[in-house]
Amino acid sequence: MPYSLKGRNVLVTGGSRGLGAVICAKFAAEGSNVMINYVSSKDKAEEVAGKCEKDFGVKVAIVQGDVGVAADCVRLVKETVQHLGGLDIIVNNAGWTRFAKFDDLNDLSHEEWDKCWRTNVMSQLCLMQEAVPIFNANTEGGVFLVCSSIAGISCAGSSLGYSVTKASALHLMKCMASTQGPKIRINAILPGLLLTDWVSGPRPIEPAPADDLPRV
Numbered sequence: 001m002p003y004s005l006k007g008r009n010v011l012v013t014g015g016s017r018g019l020g021a022v023i024c025a026k027f028a029a030e031g032s033n034v035m036i037n038y039v040s041s042k043d044k045a046e047e048v049a050g051k052c053e054k055d056f057g058v059k060v061a062i063v064q065g066d067v068g069v070a071a072d073c074v075r076l077v078k079e080t081v082q083h084l085g086g087l088d089i090i091v092n093n094a095g096w097t098r099f100a101k102f103d104d105l106n107d108l109s110h111e112e113w114d115k116c117w118r119t120n121v122m123s124q125l126c127l128m129q130e131a132v133p134i135f136n137a138n139t140e141g142g143v144f145l146v147c148s149s150i151a152g153i154s155c156a157g158s159s160l161g162y163s164v165t166k167a168s169a170l171h172l173m174k175c176m177a178s179t180q181g182p183k184i185r186i187n188a189i190l191p192g193l194l195l196t197d198w199v200s201g202p203r204p205i206e207p208a209p210a211d212d213l214p215r216v
Contacts, residue, residue, distance in 0.1 A: 003140065006031035009084040011076060013037040013067050013123070014094030016045035019147070019191065023091055024060075028052035033059040035080040037094065039066050059084060067094045068119035073126035077134070087134050090127055093147040095120050097162035108161045120165035124172055132180060141183035146173045148188045 010027045014020040016038035024034050025048070034052060038045040045062040052060045061083040065072035080087050096119035100107040108116070124146055135142025149157065149166045157163040170188055177186040 003143075008032045008088040009035070009080065009086045010089040010091065011035045011037065011080045011087060012091045012093055013065075013076065013127075014039075014147075015091075016041040016048055016062075020093040021048045023093060024048050025052060025055075027089075027091075028056040028058045028060065031056070031058060032089070033084045034061075035076075035084055036060065036062045037065055037067070037076055038062060039064065039094075066119075067092065067123035067127070068096065068115060070122070070126045073123055074130050077127060077130040081134065086138070087131060087142070088138060088140075089143040089145070090131055091145045091147065092124055092127055094123065095147065095149075095162075095166075097157070097159050100159040100161075102155075102157065102160055102163075105160070108159055113161045116159075116161035116165045117168075120162070121168045121172060124169055124176075128176055128180070128186075132184065135184045141185065144176070144184065144186045146170070146186070146188040148173070148190050150190050153190065 005027060008027075010032045012020055012024050012027070012034060015024045015034070015036040021044070024036050027034050036045045036049055042062070042064065049060040049062050052058060063076055063079045063083075065076045067073055067076070077087065096115055098108075098112065128144055131142060131144065146169055148170050149162070153167065153170070155163065157166070173186055173188045180186060
């Protein structure tokens with residue numbers, strides 16, 4: 001029997017803008033209740049929540065939190081269960097990078113590498129650690145979707161740290177899928193460059209061109 005999204009409870013991290021906002025709207029259109037996570041764009045999160053409630057009549061809530069902080073990951077899961085009444089699906093859409101010279105090993109500071117690692121990799125683990133008991137208690141298990149990137153399968157992207165950590169997240173996804181499935185279904189989505197507000201805004205450095213790949 002197909003897995004219906006109607007009535008499911010979904011946590012979307014980084015859900016206030018760009019791809020995350022679209023994901024929230026799509027789940028709401030399918031009849032899912034949605035918890036919209038944001039870091040600083042509360043007004044944007046409220047706007048997305050209001051539109052989902054008005055257009056689709058589903059239950060929607062917003063929650064502030066930085067997935068790069070382990071304690072916040074725990075709280076996001078707990079508050080989703082508290083406000084929506086359960087948890088069936090997590091879409092970990094939040095990520096971090098900045099545009100940097102891809103061939104310059106020193107362009108990202110060690111602190112920025114750490115932030116990439118915490119946000120793009122450790123958040124997957126921390127969210128899953130908190131969600132596993134909940135998913136296993138559900139009759140139909142649970143779903144965890146990792147929003148990775150084509151940067152995770154190529155030597156290119158907004159920064160070296162982003163490419164490396166997105167690749168790490170993909171292997172973590174495979175390991176979690178093989179150990180926590182089949183009741184918990186874990187997959188990854190690998191978008192290309194999306195013309196969101198963040199990408200379209202001013203930036204001092206262009207990402208490495210795809211033409212450089214044959215050199216590798």
